Amino acid sequence: MLIKDLIDTCVKKRHGFNRSLVWSCVACLTFLLIVFEGSLSIGYLFVSARLGWTIQQYSVYNAVDIVIQVLGTIFGIKVMRKYAGSF
Numbered sequence: 001m002l003i004k005d006l007i008d009t010c011v012k013k014r015h016g017f018n019r020s021l022v023w024s025c026v027a028c029l030t031f032l033l034i035v036f037e038g039s040l041s042i043g044y045l046f047v048s049a050r051l052g053w054t055i056q057q058y059s060v061y062n063a064v065d066i067v068i069q070v071l072g073t074i075f076g077i078k079v080m081r082k083y084a085g086s087f
Helices: 002-011 019-051 055-084
Strands: none
Touching: 002 019, 019 055
């Protein structure tokens, strides 16, 4: 039901609403998710074979990696706004 509502909202005609932009973003996010999931699988196989990590150790590594990426993005945006000026 929620997915149907999401699709209905995306295809509904409205003034000033760029549906092609929304669908482009959805397509990019879908592609990114596919690539990310493949990267996780291959990454685990690599560290398991080379470093002998368990799935728990790899999960902790991934969690820390994600937190660092989020914090780095937030920090990077603040730095860019400071030096590029407020938009």
